[in-house]
Amino acid sequence: MTDIERFRGELAEFLEQELPKKVGELPPPTGDYWGGRNPELPHPMSRRYCEVMAERGLTAPTWPTEYGGGGLDKEQAKVLSAELGRLHLPVPLVGFGLSMIGPTLLQFGTEAQKREHLPKIVRGEIRWAQGYSEPNAGSDLASLQTSARIAGDTLVLNGQKIWTSYGDKADWMFGIFRTDTGGKKQEGITFLLLDMAQPGVLVRPIKLISGASPFCETFFTDARAHTRDIIHGIGNGWTVAKALLGHERNMIGDLFGAGGRQPTAGNPLAELAREYLGDRDGRLVDPLLRDRVAQVTMDERCFALTMQRNADMMKAGHKPGPESSIFKIYGTELNQRRQELLLALRGPECLGWEGVGFDERELAQTRDWLRSRGNTIEGGTSEVQLNIIAKHVLGLPD
Amino acid sequence: MQLVLTEEQASLSRTANDFILSSPPIARLRKLRDTRDERGYALDRLARMAELGWTAIPFPEQDGGLGMGLAELVLVTEAMGKGLAPEPFIPSIVLAGRAIALGGSAEHKASWLRPAIAGEKVLALAHTRRRGRFDRTRMPVHAAPEGQSFRLTGQATQVWGGHLADGYVVAARTAGRDGDRDGITLFLVPAQARGVTSERQYRVDAQNAAQLTFDNVLARGADVLGQVGEGDRLLDRVVDEATVALTGEMLGGMSEAFDRTLRYVRERRQFGVAIGSFQALKHRAARLYIELELSRSAVMAAARALDAQSPEAPRLVSLAKARLSDAYCLVANEAVQMHGGIGMTDEHDIGFFLKRARASEMTFGDAAYHRDRFATLDGY
Numbered sequence: 013m014t015d016i017e018r019f020r021g022e023l024a025e026f027l028e029q030e031l032p033k034k035v036g037e038l039p040p041p042t043g044d045y046w047g048g049r050n051p052e053l054p055h056p057m058s059r060r061y062c063e064v065m066a067e068r069g070l071t072a073p074t075w076p077t078e079y080g081g082g083g084l085d086k087e088q089a090k091v092l093s094a095e096l097g098r099l100h101l102p103v104p105l106v107g108f109g110l111s112m113i114g115p116t117l118l119q120f121g122t123e124a125q126k127r128e129h130l131p132k133i134v135r136g137e138i139r140w141a142q143g144y145s146e147p148n149a150g151s152d153l154a155s156l157q158t159s160a161r162i163a164g165d166t167l168v169l170n171g172q173k174i175w176t177s178y179g180d181k182a183d184w185m186f187g188i189f190r191t192d193t194g195g196k197k198q199e200g201i202t203f204l205l206l207d208m209a210q211p212g213v214l215v216r217p218i219k220l221i222s223g224a225s226p227f228c229e230t231f232f233t234d235a236r237a238h239t240r241d242i243i244h245g246i247g248n249g250w251t252v253a254k255a256l257l258g259h260e261r262n263m264i265g266d267l268f269g270a271g272g273r274q275p276t277a278g279n280p281l282a283e284l285a286r287e288y289l290g291d292r293d294g295r296l297v298d299p300l301l302r303d304r305v306a307q308v309t310m311d312e313r314c315f316a317l318t319m320q321r322n323a324d325m326m327k328a329g330h331k332p333g334p335e336s337s338i339f340k341i342y343g344t345e346l347n348q349r350r351q352e353l354l355l356a357l358r359g360p361e362c363l364g365w366e367g368v369g370f371d372e373r374e375l376a377q378t379r380d381w382l383r384s385r386g387n388t389i390e391g392g393t394s395e396v397q398l399n400i401i402a403k404h405v406l407g408l409p410d
Numbered sequence: 411m412q413l414v415l416t417e418e419q420a421s422l423s424r425t426a427n428d429f430i431l432s433s434p435p436i437a438r439l440r441k442l443r444d445t446r447d448e449r450g451y452a453l454d455r456l457a458r459m460a461e462l463g464w465t466a467i468p469f470p471e472q473d474g475g476l477g478m479g480l481a482e483l484v485l486v487t488e489a490m491g492k493g494l495a496p497e498p499f500i501p502s503i504v505l506a507g508r509a510i511a512l513g514g515s516a517e518h519k520a521s522w523l524r525p526a527i528a529g530e531k532v533l534a535l536a537h538t539r540r541r542g543r544f545d546r547t548r549m550p551v552h553a554a555p556e557g558q559s560f561r562l563t564g565q566a567t568q569v570w571g572g573h574l575a576d577g578y579v580v581a582a583r584t585a586g587r588d589g590d591r592d593g594i595t596l597f598l599v600p601a602q603a604r605g606v607t608s609e610r611q612y613r614v615d616a617q618n619a620a621q622l623t624f625d626n627v628l629a630r631g632a633d634v635l636g637q638v639g640e641g642d643r644l645l646d647r648v649v650d651e652a653t654v655a656l657t658g659e660m661l662g663g664m665s666e667a668f669d670r671t672l673r674y675v676r677e678r679r680q681f682g683v684a685i686g687s688f689q690a691l692k693h694r695a696a697r698l699y700i701e702l703e704l705s706r707s708a709v710m711a712a713a714r715a716l717d718a719q720s721p722e723a724p725r726l727v728s729l730a731k732a733r734l735s736d737a738y739c740l741v742a743n744e745a746v747q748m749h750g751g752i753g754m755t756d757e758h759d760i761g762f763f764l765k766r767a768r769a770s771e772m773t774f775g776d777a778a779y780h781r782d783r784f785a786t787l788d789g790y
Contacts, residue, residue, distance in 0.1 A: 282790040296790050303778070306785040310729045311704075318707040321413035328414045338700045401699055402692035406672055409687045 020091050026068070027099055034064045041096075044106045047136025049183050049209075058102075059136070065104035066135045072110055075118065079130035086327060108177070109133035109140040111263045113186045113205075116256045120203075120244040129205065141208065142260075143173040143187025143230060144253070151396050153188075154197045154250060158232060160189035160204060162246070165239045167191075167204065169212070169232040175390065179215045179228030182208055186256075188249045203249035206237035222382035258332070260391050261340045281305050281353065288357050304353050311346055318342075334404035337397040344387035345394065351381040411714045413707060415485075422482055426489035429462065435493030436759040442496060443616035449574050450610075450618035451496040453532075459486075460529025465503050468651070469511050474524050479717035480651060484658030484709055491662025494766055496617050498534065498571025500659070502526055504652040505570070506533030506579045509596060513636030513644045518598055522577055532574070535652075536566035536622050537581035537645060544775040546645060547589050551624050553582035553597065560584065562597065562605075562627040570773070572620030573610040576601055580624070581645055584638055594641040597629040604628070615762075615769035650727045653774040654716055657709045660734040660770045664705065664741040667763035668698055671745040678750075691748060698744055701737040708733045725787045732780035735771040742767035 013021075032038060039045075039061050043054025051059055065071050068082060073089045075081020084092065096103065114133050117126055132138045149156040158171025169189060176185070185208050192200030208215070212235030218227040244252045282296070285305050289298050296302040319339065326332060354377055355362040364370030364378055388394045402408045415423065442450050459465055464486045469475020483504070490499060503526065510523045510533075525531035539550035551564035562582055572578065578599045586593030599606060605627040611619040636644045672695065675686035685691060712730035715723040742764040746753040753760050775783070 279788055279790070282785075282788065286790065291790070294789070295786070302785055302790065303781055305790065306781040306788070309788065310732060310781065310784055313726075314704050314708050314729060314733060317413065317711045318704050320411075321707045321710065324412055324414040335703070338703055342700055342704070395693065398693040398696040399689075401696035406692075406695055406699060407676070408672070408692050408695065409676065409684050 016087055016091065019088050020095065023092060023095055027095055027101065031061075031064060035061050039102050041100050041102045043102065045102070045104065045136070046107045046139055046178070046181070047105055047109075048139030048181065049137070051136070051139070052181070061102075062104045062136045069134065071105040071136065072114065072130075072134045075114065075130065075134065079118075079126050080134035081130070105136045107133075107136075107139055108142055108182075108186075109138060112142060112256055112259050113140050115259050116186070116252060117243070119255060120252050124240070125205075125243065138183045139178070139181060141176050141179045141182030141185045141228075141230075143176060143185045143189075145175045146172060147174055151393055153253070154201065156188060156190060156201065158187075158189050159193075160191050160202055160237065162191065162239065167237045167239065167242075169206070169235040169237060171232050173230040173232075174218075174227075176215065176228045176230045177390075178226045179208075179230050180217055184208060185213075185230070186243075188253045191246055191249075198250040199247055201249035201253065202246050203243040203252040204237050205241040205243065206235065210235060212236065220383065220386065222379045225383070257392060258336065261336050261397075279305075279309055281309060281350070281357075284354065285357050288359065288361075301353075301356060304356070308346070308350050308353050312350070315342055315346055334400050337400045337405075340391065341388075341394050341397045341401075344384075347387055348384045351377075351384040355381055411711065411718065411720075413710050413714070419482060419485060423485040423489070425462065426464070426486045427492065429458070430489040430493040430495050435495060436762055439494050439496055439616060439762060440759075446612070448610060450616065451498060451571075453529075455495070456497045456499070456502075456532070457529035459497065459499065460527065465499070465507075465527045465529060468504065468508060469523070469527065473511055473519055474527050475511075480654050480713035481710070481717055483655050484661075484713045487655045487658035488662035488665075488709075491659035491664075491766075492666040494663065494762055498532055498575070498618060500652050500655045501535060501569075501571035502531075502533045502575070504655045505535035505648055506577070508648045508651055509535065509579045509635055509644055510598065512647060513596060514598065515632070517632070518635070522598065525576075531576040532571060533577050533579065534569050534572040534575040534620070535579045535581070535648070536569045536572065537579075537649070538566060538568055539564070540567045544779045545588070546642070546649065547591060547594070549581055549583040549588075549594060550622075551580055551582040553584045553595060553629065555584065556628075558631040560595075560597070560629045560631075562599070562624040562629055564624050566622045566624075568611060568613070569620045569622050571618050572622055573608050573618050575608075575620070578606075578622065579635060580629075581641060591642045593639050594645065595638050596635040596641040596644055598633050598635055599624075599627060599629060613769060615765045617766075617769065649774055650724060651716060653727050653731050654709070654712045656770060656773060657705075657712065657730045657734040660738045660767070661702075661705055661709050663763055663766055663770070664734075664738045665702055667745040667760065667767075668695075668702060668741050670760060670763075671695070671698075671748050674749055685748075694744060694748075698741050701740060705730075705734055705737045725784055728775075728780035728784040728787070731775060732777040732784065735777040735780070738767040739771055 035057055037057055039055035039058050045054055045058040045062055053059060062071060069077060069080055070082050073082035073084045073092050077083040110133060114130060117129055146156050146158060158173060160167040160169050184205060186205050188201050188203055190200050191202040212233050214231040216229045218225055218229060282305055285296050289296055289301060291297060358374060361374050362378055364375050463476060466476045467478045467483050471477045507523055507526050510518050526533050536550060539548060542548035550566035551562050553560040553562050580597045580599050582595055582597060584593055584595040605625040607623040609621045611621050613619050675691055676684055678685050708730040712726040715726045745760050746764050749760050752758045
């Protein structure tokens with residue numbers, strides 16, 4: 013038996029025997045669990061499931077064991093996700109701790125910082141929010157103004173962050189703050205972690221064109237952070253911030269690409285088209301919309317193949333680079349095209365906001381379409397990503 | 411399916427690029443075009459490709475091949491695409507050669523396939539007729555039974571690599587009519603057979619193409635490839651394989667046109683700066699780069715799926731051809747635009763890529779054809 017087969021056997025035994033004993037009724041594969049001090053429970057046993065998985069580091073499978081991770085290599089991690097799929101089990105924990113600040117701490121954190129924060133992320137105890145953008149620092153992020161004044165072993169924060177995703181549900185924030193106003197704008201920036209449960213931090217949700225949204229504004233009025241929670245030193249925050257943006261780009265790309273359907277499964281776009289347009293001899297009656305269904309289906313498949321190729325190249329030893337900007341751009345624009353095609357397929361039934369005359373899927377999709385307009389703006393606009401490709405991949409001059 | 415090159419594949423790719431790009435490749439094509447060269451390519455180059463083993467790639471060892479597949483073949487065609495090499499590698503080796511390998515007798519293989527692999531004979535596939543668009547049921551030739559033999563009559567057009575070829579695989583209708591998949595038969599016909607006439611066609615991309623006329627040409631029952639009336643399967647198979655080989659060529663062409671354009675916008679100065687510093691051009695260049703990356707994935711996946719005879723293979727072939735057709739034309743159009751005035755001139759090489767992009771688009775089905783085929787295969 014090879015090592016990987018032995019690993020699969022032991023893992024399957026844990027998931028099939030021990031896990032149900034410890035958790036009881038297991039949550040279904042739908043509904044993400046984000047953890048935190050007062051977690052929302054998509055299923056009554058979501059928290060318990062997360063905790064039992066975390067005991068083995070399976071919430072952060074590839075992180076080192078000394079910080080609570082699973083210590084798995086990429087192949088073992090693939091086996092884990094395959095086994096979860098086979099047993100119809102959900103991913104035990106999601107969130108910005110796992111996808112953004114965790115990898116950043118592994119790269120830039122001190123030993124003490126890693127030991128303090130990573131295990132809490134693994135166990136789902138702390139939910140994280142990102143404090144980057146400000147009302148006057150969007151694409152030009154480095155011009156941020158929210159200040160952090162050093163006073164002994166604390167920092168005093170004043171100003172405003174915006175687009176803080178799930179800020180109203182988060183416990184801690186990672187973010188960038190101005191510690192120096194002289195010199196080059198990139199140089200006076202410091203990367204900080206802070207506890208949001210304090211009187212100086214006020215969070216207000218933002219309503220979008222799609223209605224309610226996960227975005228918030230965060231106001232700081234003499235809020236406090238500790239100097240021990242400065243990552244990579246005072247004034248070096250821009251380097252950390254950029255590295256984290258790379259993790260974020262990959263996460264957003266994954267969001268739109270990894271979900272690409274298996275080529276053998278049915279095509280949900282085609283099924284919806286059949287339902288709303290009808291078919292004759294198995295062929296959709298509207299040839300133009302049929303062409304668009306094929307186009308989006310093929311592009312989604314091709315995008316998934318490109319993600320796979322990228323993963324295969326990483327496995328073969330290539331380093332991730334600015335090329336990953338293509339996933340953010342293409343993945344988000346593809347989702348917008350998909351949403352617009354869904355509108356076209358539903359016809360006038362795509363217009364419902366609430367109330368009678370529209371079914372729930374129609375109402376949900378209308379909101380999804382509106383929400384998708386933000387995909388090419390959040391996490392770095394498409395235009396900023398194109399700049400990154402032009403400069404860092406294609407070597408075009410400034 | 412691993413979408414990454416093995417060591418051997420990477421080495422093959424390097425060798426192919428070195429060979430194709432060793433002499434100024436576009437200048438060679440230009441000369442062949444301007445002298446109205448009858449053949450339009452160099453027989454000795456084809457023989458050299460055979461010596462390097464590339465013509466043997468897609469054949470089993472018992473047929474004198476290397477037992478490799480499209481994953482390797484597309485590396486050779488990609489290099490050819492970068493240099494717009496006009497040698498009829500795809501028509502002789504993939505279209506006709508593979509049809510003989512899959513449907514031919516030992517005799518066919520000995521007298522036609524082995525010499526083709528050796529670069530000593532050139533073969534072509536005659537399967538398209540005027541106004542037939544991309545429909546693989548509209549046969550160029552009608553074959554009337556005569557005892558154990560057939561009489562072939564009709565005209566095939568734009569037979570790739572067909573002029574001055576030594577033999578043809580001819581797709582003919584032996585029963586039924588346009589639209590029927592049944593009743594198609596493939597014949598192996600020597601170019602010298604009585605009643606066969608070849609006329610050189612001059613196309614926009616300057617590649618060798620022939621209009622072939624068949625006037626009551628005698629084909630024996632022993633000249634049939636595969637089964638009488640069941641040629642559609644063989645035809646689908648070799649055209650799918652050749653389609654993937656062509657997408658490899660297209661990938662090479664678009665990446666070369668893109669690289670040349672990047673070099674140009676870095677160097678060309680207007681308003682006192684390099685025009686590549688203008689965001690209007692930067693963003694468009696970045697979008698072309700995205701198209702290139704997606705195209706490469708599509709080509710690699712289609713090649714590997716066909717090699718593995720995956721059930722998804724026909725869909726991935728259509729995905730690749732649809733995408734490469736659109737993407738190569740887009741890159742070539744943008745390349746000419748970004749070159750500005752010089753890009754419009756015949757004197758500059760970039761226009762050759764624009765022409766080859768269109769010719770490739772129109773070979774084996776354009777993007778609309780392949781989206782339609784994909785939709786049908788995908789069940790809607």
